[in-house]
Amino acid sequence: MSAPKLFEFMDSFSSFDVTEYRQGKIIYSDPEKTVLHSSQWAEGQILELATRGPFNTFLNSNNRNFLEELLVALKVKSDPEGFLANPLLALYEEKPKSVNLTFSLAKEKDLILNKLEPFFAAAESATISDHMRIAFEELFMNAVYDAPQEAIKMGLEKSTKTSEIIAAYDQHKATITCIDAYGSLHIPKIIQRMRDIELSGTKNIINLGDKPGGAGIGCSLLHRYSTGITIAVKKGEATLVSCTFPLRTSYKQFCAIGKNLQFLNIPPTGGRNGK
Amino acid sequence: MANNFNIKKTQDTLLIDVSGSIDEEVTLSSDVLNGANTLIFDFKEVKGINSCGIREWIKWLSPFPKTKVVYRHCPKIIVDQINMVDGFLPATGKVESFFVPYYSDGTGEEKQVLFTLGKEYDDHGALHIPESVVDSKNEPMEIDVIESKYFRFIQKKQKAA
DSSP: OOHHHHHHHHHHTTTSEEEEOOTTOOOOSOGGGEEEEESOOOTTHHHHHHHHOSOOEEEETTSTTHHHHHHHHHHHHHOHHHHHHOHHHHHOSSOOEEEEEEEOSGGGHHHHHHHHHHHHHTTOOHHHHHHHHHHHHHHHHIIIIIHHHHHHHTTOOOSOOOEEEEEEEOSSEEEEEEEESOOOOOHHHHHHHHHHHHHHOSTTTOOOSSSSSOOSOHHHHHHHHOSEEEEEEETTTEEEEEEEEESSOOHHHHHHHOOEEEEEEEOOOSSSTTO | OOOEEEEEEETTEEEEEEEEEESTTOOOOHHHHTTOSEEEEEEEEEEEEOHHHHHHHHHHHTTOTTSEEEEESBOHHHHHHHHHSTTSSOTTEEEOEEEEEEEOTTTOOEEEEEEEBTTTBOTTSOBOOOSOOBOTTSOBOEEOSOHHHHTHHHHHHHHHO
């Protein structure tokens, strides 16, 4: 990002705190308006901090696209509704190559997967393409099986709703975003589970019961195979999960990039429900 | 992507070629496994996996704790699950061969190199990493995994033994 552009965007987000994380010394006014960043996060430390609260935005400043990702985080924070309505506007500075695919049934997966293959190939790395495919698998399954089941458990709507997969890439990164119309994802539970698996493994976490749906380790797969996750939930109306991937990157470079994490609850308004 | 199992039987051994995706559509009948002493899974054509597929896989194999299980041609996405998910490779299981990604910084080329039990690694946790993996310009390529994590299952088996 050019210097003038950087100043321009920092100006427009002057009400936010972009604060470097130092052990025990975080100066902030409002956690909702704070972005924590560090180049020193240990593996799993972001999840540990996210579980503890009160912050919801964590960026690795050793990420080669740190400034771009900071801009994304600030755009998401400043306009969560806009992010939900059109995530690509926040995720990319300029219009990326993208595809928007809607689905409601499991049997539609093969068709969607075929349309996504060119986007996986855009990574120009077999390893990262595999990561993107796994993220899609997980997001799709969550939208078709887990989200409606959770909605029923929460006493929300029972009808089958349409979800969307939005795949996109520019010259720096690719994203796979899934938006469902259930709004049943419980963010603290997911973050806690990601943290527990990161620190203790899957043994005590994996759900081997007979109920259909996820095994409880899907969130961990998303965390492991992407460099950034953004989650936005509008209870009863929409859940958005977006995963970011680097392009033209070896696996070792991927591991060195460091993870970003952002999550937010958006007050329900009745907007997206029933889509 | 629909998963597919191509099963061949020889005496008390089942050779099962797995292709496509190990996902929520995975349809594995335990009846198939009854009577087999050895199950050999070939993962060469596996393209994807998700958490539901992992769960079904573990559940499918768990009623056969005494059956010898062999995993062959494991791509990285399968090795990752072996290392990260308890039970994905049963306690009686053995990895006969797996792919190791290599990367060339110079050209950006990738290569999948097959490591085979008895050649590049053994039952005692030892690794014999091939020295001469080169890209199209004959420049050396680097192993593209975090070795302490990727080869963990080899050492883990040794500890368990």
